[in-house]
Amino acid sequence: MSLLWQFVVSGVGTGSVYALIAMGYSLIYKETGIINFAQGEFAMIGAMSLWMFQQQGWPLIPALIAAVAVAAVVGAGISRIVMHPARHSAPLTLIFITLGLDTALRGIATLLWGVNPVAVNPLSGNGSIHLIGAVLSVQNLWVLLGAAVVALALYLFLERTYLGRGMEAAMDNPQAAQLFGMDPLKFSLYTWISAAIIGAVGGALLAPITTANANMGLDLGLSGFVGAIIGGIDSLPGAALGGLVLGLVQSVAAGYVSSTWADGIAYAVLFLVLLVRPQGLMGSHAQHRV
Amino acid sequence: MLELVELTTRRGRVQVLNGCSLSVAKGEVVALLGPNGAGKSTLLGTVMGLYPSPAGHVIVQGQEITRVPIHRRIHYGLALVPERRQIFSHLTVEDNLQLGAFHRRRRGGLAQDVAEVMDLFPGLLKHRHRKAGWLSGGEQQMVAIGRAMMAKPEILLLDEPSLGLAPVIVKEVFEALSRLKESGLTILMVEQNVSQALALASRAYIMVHGHIVFSGSSREAHHALSEGYLAIG
Structure with a gap:
């Protein structure tokens, strides 16, 4: 039992990073109706930039903020230079563009930073704490806290601010939103920047635990995507829940069965969820493209 | 207030508006009538920039806005109540x-x-x-x-406000519209409910196949329609 508790505690840690990445998928899906397969790269950019700034001797918090800012600039660039000009293309074309972006970003990262894993310093030492019998690294606490803060900030922005309501309106009915003065170029920019920031925070906080490398975005992106599908990609809370569930299942499966089986079991869960609820745990029934 | 000059619009390969001209003066309520598929909704959509217009002009309060992007048009005092809400x-x-x-x-x-x-x-x-x-x-x-x-808005564009509504609700909606008219609002409305529309409007245009075929007072429009000049009811 105490073993299970340990697996659950570690699972929630990774799961909360998946949750952040899954929310990035969900945001862009809701805004554009497409899957952004480059989503995992924002986590990689956050992690590798954090490492880079740490190498330059930057203090922790400025390095973290700068790393997230790098990802935000990349997100803004993707929106402005690539996705917005191509917005009238067919959905399949747009999805392939994001696949291309994914490869391109990974390639650039490899050129800049090489392929070797690098160790990223944790935010506050290598200590660990005991939580009702389970051991939890302090960095894991930072991951949980960071994920909660970012998720809450995103929620408050969308639900409680006038601009956030406008973004929800544009996701709901893009044409009506334009009729009422909402500029699709700006809104696309805000969406991509938000998706980049939440992904980068996840990657940067996770990196001290797992190490970082230029290829880490692929796995993280895939996990976040699976999480988003499990939870329901057209619902932000759903995507977050799906990410958490995936982290839990992987951790428990790795603990009880074998870590080589963890991914296989996670996909089996995805398969089962899709059989029972094709729209995901919290997704809405209407599968329409916005 | 609002002036359309020889406005042309395509949707895909089909030419939906073939040089439509109409004008709405300040404080006026104007009805745009015509059978289904005549291009009435397209005309309103073109005024708001939803459909590109290769030729012709949309002029609002003396300013040409034919090339202004959709999200900027509301700044010229135009607001649309769109088709299907x-x-x-x-x-x-x-x-x-x-x-x-x-x-x-x-x-x-x-x-x-x-x-x-x-x-x-x-x-x-x-x-x-x-x-x-x-x-x-x-x-x-x-x-x-x-x-x-x-x-x-300075000008309210209404696309079929009575579509699919029960008669008692239609009455309520038109009562609200007549209050807006009394407050001095300029309105251009597309409507299938001819009697309600002509009761509210002072002038009307009738459109068929992307052409404006009639322009006159509401009374004249009533007369033209009752003579079976157009097969709409």
Whole structure:
């Protein structure tokens, strides 16, 4: 039992990073109706930039903020230079563009930073704490806290601010939103920047635990995507829940069965969820493209 | 106030408007009538920039806006109540109304403006915090009109406000529109309900196959229609 508790505690840690990445998928899906397969790269950019700034001797918090800012600039660039000009293309074309972006970003990262894993310093030492019998690294606490803060900030922005309501309106009915003065170029920019920031925070906080490398975005992106599908990609809370569930299942499966089986079991869960609820745990029934 | 000169519009390969000219003066209510598929909704959509117009001019208060992007047109005092309402169905009634004022630089007085809309449509008051998509068709139409009024338009463009509504609701909607008319609002409306539309409007245009084939007072339009000049009812 105490073993299970340990697996659950570690699972929630990774799961909360998946949750952040899954929310990035969900945001862009809701805004554009497409899957952004480059989503995992924002986590990689956050992690590798954090490492880079740490190498330059930057203090922790400025390095973290700068790393997230790098990802935000990349997100803004993707929106402005690539996705917005191509917005009238067919959905399949747009999805392939994001696949291309994914490869391109990974390639650039490899050129800049090489392929070797690098160790990223944790935010506050290598200590660990005991939580009702389970051991939890302090960095894991930072991951949980960071994920909660970012998720809450995103929620408050969308639900409680006038601009956030406008973004929800544009996701709901893009044409009506334009009729009422909402500029699709700006809104696309805000969406991509938000998706980049939440992904980068996840990657940067996770990196001290797992190490970082230029290829880490692929796995993280895939996990976040699976999480988003499990939870329901057209619902932000759903995507977050799906990410958490995936982290839990992987951790428990790795603990009880074998870590080589963890991914296989996670996909089996995805398969089962899709059989029972094709729209995901919290997704809405209407599968329409916005 | 609003002037369309030889306006042409294509949707895909089909030419929907073949050089339509019409004008609406300040404070006037004008009805645009015609059979299904005549291009009436396309005309309103073209005024708002939803469809590209290869030739012709859209002029609002002396300013040509034919090439202005959709999201800028509301700044010229145009607000559209679109075909099939197009409300933000996942947002509350209150949010729908407030977002009608999105283009306004200063957002002060939003609560006062929402209260004015509630005055116009008291039925919406109890649904204030419900998702707009859950409301009845008539209530959704009221949200759509209210949202457009929140933009404080100079000219209100209405696309079939009575479509799919029960007669008693149609009456309520048209009563609200006549209050807006009395307040001096300029309105251009597309409507299938000819008797309601002509009762509200002072002038009318009739469109067939992308051409404007008739222009005159409401009385003349009634006469033209009753003579079977056009097969619409």
